[in-house]
Amino acid sequence: MSTSAATEFAGAWTVGRSVRRTALLVLFGLLAVVLNTGIGYATASTRAIPIVTGILLCLAFATGVHLLHRATWLALLSLLPALFVLVGSVQLAPDLALEQRGLRQQVTIVNAEVNGKRHTFTLHGTTGPLDEPLVYQGSAPGYRVGDTLTVLTDPDGRIALRDADRVDSAGKVTGLLLGTLGWTAIALLAGVRGHVRRRTGRHAGLIL
Template structure:
């Protein structure tokens, strides 16, 4: 069961990297893998509480695998550019900043979702752009695949712990001759 969980993590991360332009695909497959892991825990070890508990590390697995791919792709193939903020538009909590580099204005704006952006007109910052145009540009300081990998490892560790607890629980119940389907 531990290997199954690790295979789900690796497979969803690979799917997210292959479909880096569309997060929907990796989110759908990630949710399916998380639900499959929950069902396997429930069917093999007859412990609904462990199955529901596996949802928490499943969230870390889902977020880590989906968010790791764009940051990793930008780190590997992204082009680092020094730009200046020349214009800003605000629509609710969506801030759109027009950027200008050494070669003129960039085709893609920097988008910030929130109430208090860190950028003002005239600020100079470093961004990473995707030469393929698949991934939205990001400020270079905000691209951190190590943090996403940490989330993925935390989720995988949680699934491993749950698999070990479920296996121990099943072993103890079989040794004591209790084969009923108690929830607890």
């Protein structure tokens, strides 16, 4: 089939239209990263809000990939860099705040309580017991009674106490960059493949 005949398929896009819509998807991905990171900064004392908004933005980007590409696998693939975007945008603000203003002190774990996957560790510092415990959500915290570690506490009381070894704002920035680059590459690929699919009339199959 000739190129001129292929363009007659219903729903085929011109090159300019494909480029514009691909650029819009790339821009949306960039704005989603910036927006959710900003929400993370504005609500640094709680992760619930940026987690919810981040999930919605990641799903919206995946939907955009699906619509642009007219197939499912790239949309599903976009969820992998979405994890980097979500974790980075949610955790960057509290990590950065603890690194900038957090009080560092050495403590010893003197008691541990487990409620489901919530592990609560009572801490004792050099000047006495700490009012705030170390909380870990998961099945393998890696802490035991008697362990000595360094923690960071927020003097403003807005951010939960954290193990200093697990506070890494630079790592979160790297994750955000990797997620953004992954989204950009997927959007560009979706734009190219979607343009070809429309020009060749491939609208029914949504898998490949």
